[in-house]
Amino acid sequence: QDRGLHDTELRITQAPITTPASDQPDELVPGFTRRFVVTGGAARDVVRIKSRDADAPDAFEARWSLADQTFKATTTDLAATRLARLAGWWQPALSGLTLDGDIRSVSVTKQPGQAVAATGVFDHIVLGNDRYRIGPISGRLRHDGSDNTLVFDGADGRIVSERYLAEPLALTGLRGRITWSQTDGATRISLNDLALDSQEATLRAGGTVRLPGQGAAPVLDLALDLAAPDIPRLLNRLPQDPDLPNPKLRDWLDTAITRGTLDAGHITLKGPADRFPFADPRPGEAFEAQLSGHDLDIAYKPGWPALKQTRGTLTLSGATLDVAIPSARINEVAIDTAHAHVDDVREPILAVTGHVDNAPAPQMLSFLAHSPLSKKFGPLLDAIDIKGDADLDLDLSLPLKPELGDISVDGKVTARGDTLVQQYLPAPIDDIRGTLAFDETGLVARELAGRIGGVPIDVDILPAPGNRQKIVARATPHLPADADLLAHYLPPVWLGYVEGSLPLRIAFSLGGKGAISPIEITSKLAGTSVNLPAPANKPADTRMPVAVTVDPDKRRVSARVDGQDIDLATQLGPQGVPERMVIRLGARGQRLTAAPGHGLWIGGRTPRIEAKGWFDVVRHVLHDSGDDE
Numbered sequence: 001q002d003r004g005l006h007d008t009e010l011r012i013t014q015a016p017i018t019t020p021a022s023d024q025p026d027e028l029v030p031g032f033t034r035r036f037v038v039t040g041g042a043a044r045d046v047v048r049i050k051s052r053d054a055d056a057p058d059a060f061e062a063r064w065s066l067a068d069q070t071f072k073a074t075t076t077d078l079a080a081t082r083l084a085r086l087a088g089w090w091q092p093a094l095s096g097l098t099l100d101g102d103i104r105s106v107s108v109t110k111q112p113g114q115a116v117a118a119t120g121v122f123d124h125i126v127l128g129n130d131r132y133r134i135g136p137i138s139g140r141l142r143h144d145g146s147d148n149t150l151v152f153d154g155a156d157g158r159i160v161s162e163r164y165l166a167e168p169l170a171l172t173g174l175r176g177r178i179t180w181s182q183t184d185g186a187t188r189i190s191l192n193d194l195a196l197d198s199q200e201a202t203l204r205a206g207g208t209v210r211l212p213g214q215g216a217a218p219v220l221d222l223a224l225d226l227a228a229p230d231i232p233r234l235l236n237r238l239p240q241d242p243d244l245p246n247p248k249l250r251d252w253l254d255t256a257i258t259r260g261t262l263d264a265g266h267i268t269l270k271g272p273a274d275r276f277p278f279a280d281p282r283p284g285e286a287f288e289a290q291l292s293g294h295d296l297d298i299a300y301k302p303g304w305p306a307l308k309q310t311r312g313t314l315t316l317s318g319a320t321l322d323v324a325i326p327s328a329r330i331n332e333v334a335i336d337t338a339h340a341h342v343d344d345v346r347e348p349i350l351a352v353t354g355h356v357d358n359a360p361a362p363q364m365l366s367f368l369a370h371s372p373l374s375k376k377f378g379p380l381l382d383a384i385d386i387k388g389d390a391d392l393d394l395d396l397s398l399p400l401k402p403e404l405g406d407i408s409v410d411g412k413v414t415a416r417g418d419t420l421v422q423q424y425l426p427a428p429i430d431d432i433r434g435t436l437a438f439d440e441t442g443l444v445a446r447e448l449a450g451r452i453g454g455v456p457i458d459v460d461i462l463p464a465p466g467n468r469q470k471i472v473a474r475a476t477p478h479l480p481a482d483a484d485l486l487a488h489y490l491p492p493v494w495l496g497y498v499e500g501s502l503p504l505r506i507a508f509s510l511g512g513k514g515a516i517s518p519i520e521i522t523s524k525l526a527g528t529s530v531n532l533p534a535p536a537n538k539p540a541d542t543r544m545p546v547a548v549t550v551d552p553d554k555r556r557v558s559a560r561v562d563g564q565d566i567d568l569a570t571q572l573g574p575q576g577v578p579e580r581m582v583i584r585l586g587a588r589g590q591r592l593t594a595a596p597g598h599g600l601w602i603g604g605r606t607p608r609i610e611a612k613g614w615f616d617v618v619r620h621v622l623h624d625s626g627d628d629e
Helices: 080-090 231-235 247-256 361-369 374-383 611-623
Strands: 005-014 027-029 032-041 046-051 060-065 070-079 098-110 117-128 132-144 147-161 169-183 186-198 202-211 219-228 257-272 286-298 307-317 320-330 333-335 337-342 349-360 384-387 389-399 408-422 429-439 442-452 455-464 468-475 498-501 504-510 519-523 528-530 546-551 556-561 566-572 578-585 599-604
Touching (some): 070 080, 080 117, 117 147, 349 361, 361 384, 442 468
Antiparallel strands (some): 005 032, 032 046, 060 070, 070 098, 098 117, 117 132, 147 169, 219 257, 257 286, 384 408, 389 408, 498 528, 504 519
8 A cells, every 4th residue: 555565464384493304303493373563665665574462472573674775683582592503503513502591682684785793682591511501691792794792791600610610610790792703714702801700709801712723722812810719719619630731730729728818810821722731832822820819828738837827929830830928827937938839830849948037946846846757856856945036947849749759858947045955954055056957867956056054065966877866065164163064964972073174075866755865975184183093083284085974764874084994883873872883993804893782892903093092982972971980
């Protein structure tokens, strides 16, 4: 009528559309019958087609302009499942795609001389395949010739990927856009301000992925920014498949970091995906990651004291991992600086260095007592008590897997005027200064300087057979002023016969639970006068080598005077008083038979002996009395 369409209805009946014939053809579109109202007028040269029931699902509207030959069609509320079937038929590569939810609208436009353009708006769509699943998500999709743009407006669901996520990742937001186009058989995908938020982390991504086609690996050029309030919760999502890169490092990270926050992370990926992580990079390839966090607890090796309240930055470059730790605590002691390094994360051996200034010495040494080295150093640490402050330098090499070798340890504790208390010392050693070094073989200290009862002393600590530590001390007390110090080892009654300076070397070893060996005391008695009867007398200006052995367990003291061929053996009572003493004079091998029981026996062969003098010594030693009775 008047060259226009009036009261015109279009009815379309469509049989089901299926894939090409097969045993079980897949239905792409179910059969349907639709009725549309068609209007048009010659004056406007426009034809419109609308669903008769505009509010019904799958409502459709089309507009065709005869003047400029443009066509636009829009449909609403499409079932996403049907669209996924069509996508798989149109592009076989998408045949495994699944879509759940609704497509709010789809518009298709065709203009003369231009490719078909299409836009779609989706809301709460879940998409995936047999390897991953993401959603619900919302956004828009635009197709214009060879250019495609996907804009995300939000998300409220989760990401599931059995290969790349050990556990689902909960989504709370998704924004940004992804564009892709094809050129010369390759597809270029661009990520523009892509932002993903979850309960575990926030991720910002940008860059490109190029799909060369013909089965070649994707080429990555991506920059990622990451933050996570709870690192262990995020690491629980790390996959542990052995065919993925760096399984040993991933397994270690999952168990080592037990607490902490990732403040900022930046990751750069450049190169073919099949060469990731670019451990031996070619020109143009890179894998760089820099992660900074705080309040981390790192159990870097089972059995070793963990780093607590750690703040630091991890840098991963290719196969090399580096961790700078400006602050942390270990055994309740603040660490001034620490550093960790792995040369090759494919065979991860963790090198840890650390330094502590002016911290309590007991906590410094407790690092050894609370580590697998306690079997080696425990005997000494159990037997001594150190008070004061010290510095610690530590260098560890810790294989993160048993098959990568043994632990290597190198460290030192530097004393800053500390005090050492040990039950077999006559008094505390004060003002100790020097360095105590340790490695997997034991403890080593040379010439630790201090004072004991006001007397200068220097001490060596060395490894000894049988998992023991040997201690050698050198001091020069003066008698009678310092008699109380020596009374810890020798009967005080004998010390009354010695005067002057007495240079001594004291040596013993410590074993398990502080078990002590016999104590060896040696001296050449230079500057010492010995006021015993001949042949044991000696003026201060001569030398006479003396060796004294104190056996604390058996409560015995034995002595040997080499220059005069004198041997002395003493059995001490419960209070340290001599109960039995045997003195042999003459060359070694000379036998002396003494009756059992308490008393003092002197015998042997010597050119000269002061009998009356020795009689007085016997009386004095046994009865500690100077009168004639």
